[in-house]
Amino acid sequence: xxxxxxxxxxxxxxxxxxxxxxxxxxxxxxxxxxxxxxxxxxxxxxxxxxxxxxxxxxxxxxxxxxxxxxxxxxxxxxxxxxxxxxxxxxxxxxxxxxxxxxxxxxxxxxxxxxxxxxxxxxxxxxxxxxxxxxxxxxxxxxxxxxxxxxxxxxxxxxxxxxxxxxxxxxxxxxxxxxxxxxxxxxxxxxxxxxxxxxxxxxxxxxxxxxxxxxxxxxxxxxxxxxxxxxxxxxxxxxxxxxxxxxxxxxxxxxxxxxxxxxxxxx
Amino acid sequence: xxxxxxxxxxxxxxxxxxxxxxxxxxxxxxxxxxxxxxxxxxxxxxxxxxxxxxxxxxxxxxxxxxxxxxxxxxxxxxxxxxxxxxxxxxxxxxxxxxxxxxxxxxxxxxxxxxxxxxxxxxxxxxxxxxxxxxxxxxxxxxxxxxxxxxxxxxxxxxxxxxxxxxxxxxxxxxxxxxxxxxxxxxxxxxxxxxxxxxxxxxxxxxxxxxxxxxxxxxxxxxxxxxxxxxxxxxxxxxxxxxxxxxxxxxxxxxxxxxxxxxxxxx
Numbered sequence: 001x002x003x004x005x006x007x008x009x010x011x012x013x014x015x016x017x018x019x020x021x022x023x024x025x026x027x028x029x030x031x032x033x034x035x036x037x038x039x040x041x042x043x044x045x046x047x048x049x050x051x052x053x054x055x056x057x058x059x060x061x062x063x064x065x066x067x068x069x070x071x072x073x074x075x076x077x078x079x080x081x082x083x084x085x086x087x088x089x090x091x092x093x094x095x096x097x098x099x100x101x102x103x104x105x106x107x108x109x110x111x112x113x114x115x116x117x118x119x120x121x122x123x124x125x126x127x128x129x130x131x132x133x134x135x136x137x138x139x140x141x142x143x144x145x146x147x148x149x150x151x152x153x154x155x156x157x158x159x160x161x162x163x164x165x166x167x168x169x170x171x172x173x174x175x176x177x178x179x180x181x182x183x184x185x186x187x188x189x190x191x192x193x194x195x196x197x198x199x200x201x202x203x204x205x206x207x208x209x210x211x212x213x214x215x216x217x218x219x220x221x222x223x224x225x226x227x228x229x230x231x232x233x234x235x236x237x238x239x240x241x242x243x244x245x246x247x248x249x250x251x252x253x254x255x256x257x258x259x260x261x262x263x264x265x266x
Numbered sequence: 267x268x269x270x271x272x273x274x275x276x277x278x279x280x281x282x283x284x285x286x287x288x289x290x291x292x293x294x295x296x297x298x299x300x301x302x303x304x305x306x307x308x309x310x311x312x313x314x315x316x317x318x319x320x321x322x323x324x325x326x327x328x329x330x331x332x333x334x335x336x337x338x339x340x341x342x343x344x345x346x347x348x349x350x351x352x353x354x355x356x357x358x359x360x361x362x363x364x365x366x367x368x369x370x371x372x373x374x375x376x377x378x379x380x381x382x383x384x385x386x387x388x389x390x391x392x393x394x395x396x397x398x399x400x401x402x403x404x405x406x407x408x409x410x411x412x413x414x415x416x417x418x419x420x421x422x423x424x425x426x427x428x429x430x431x432x433x434x435x436x437x438x439x440x441x442x443x444x445x446x447x448x449x450x451x452x453x454x455x456x457x458x459x460x461x462x463x464x465x466x467x468x469x470x471x472x473x474x475x476x477x478x479x480x481x482x483x484x485x486x487x488x489x490x491x492x493x494x495x496x497x498x499x500x501x502x503x504x505x506x507x508x509x510x511x512x513x514x515x516x517x518x519x520x521x522x523x524x525x526x527x528x529x530x531x532x
Binding site: 044045130134137138139140141142143164166167168171172205238239240241242243244247248250251254255258259261262 | 310311396400403404405406407408409430432433434437438471504505506507508509510513514516517520521524525527528
């Protein structure tokens, strides 16, 4: 269905704007993605938005035309509106902009198949959505099975996380769980839990990594709680040649993931 | 000197607020750092602010008292003001907050001594201040000589870059240069220029890295210009197992820096 919206006070406009807020996203079970590039990433990953929003008199574009067709074919809605109303929805003052609304998907641990990949990333209390998106992107790059978000992390469906993921949010599995759920789930099957740590750790190069290997990074400021580190099968340490004793969380995860990838592939 | 400021319209308040804006920072040659932790990082790195700003009736704190002493001993100024005025200056609604004003320092290439370290990081047109700060933090961790910012990069003295650096901005040398200055400077001495690339590249593990090794990453969206890549001595490629063909710039730099560190140390 195609719809033309002319007023700022239209309830659909209000609804779309509200999706920039986490509370409203959770209530609605939907999230908003801005930009043709990300929408095209979604489409090629088999995810078509329920609703597509664009400015009237927008310059034609092949990718956009295909996207529009797919949305309509799937029974979705295409909304055309004034550039200033679109800017209000996306928060971007760009009349070439386009946005899509997606249903959030299941992020239960039970949806993961641990035998699907040799490497998994996990983050505990990761608060920065940019770091979260970056870890999704890294997970895609190393062929990880997914990213497991433990305890209170940023929202993987926030605009900033989606943007930082460069589309990986559409291809990399994401699960969300409390530590009290994650650990029993992990222990119910194969899986080596590895943390970058300063406590009782071995050098990160040459450590005995084993698939499926779950690489765990902690909160940006606090790191991992001591008892979480203790519960790991392997604690590894990376060289720190300067005055600091830690790396950015997403960086630490990536450096470790590439070493694990090299180790497992021999 | 100790000074008490009571009015929002005080010119000092206006000046301090203006430092949140890049244009004003460049004109003044000064930048503002918020938070006791960062100010303590600066102090232990030998950098004392010209001006220290805190709220009146702030809870006493040993580190803060020492900082105050150092500022006054160096002939600087300590400004005490109302919590709401402080919040206006720092943009943070926290009466425990404290901020310092520092002179920006020289970021000319000529200030670098390439023989000082086996690894250097370089970034071209890096636009995200968070990525820039993260690269400073990584540079500290791998013991790099410094971070060289090529062409139009984010401002290393912006609040976001300083925060993401976790204090490394105070310890890691930073230089800023156009490519047209950087390349002749590099070629006037020893130095291997290495880029992560898909063009005519060798696997990143086992590549013939040589000190001083300059690791170059490109813009977040465009990567490196083709002629910059061609000018590199070594182009290396990292495994990309997913659908994307690149990593976050700061992540790529870090993964590569740790491999170079391991290679050079044997």
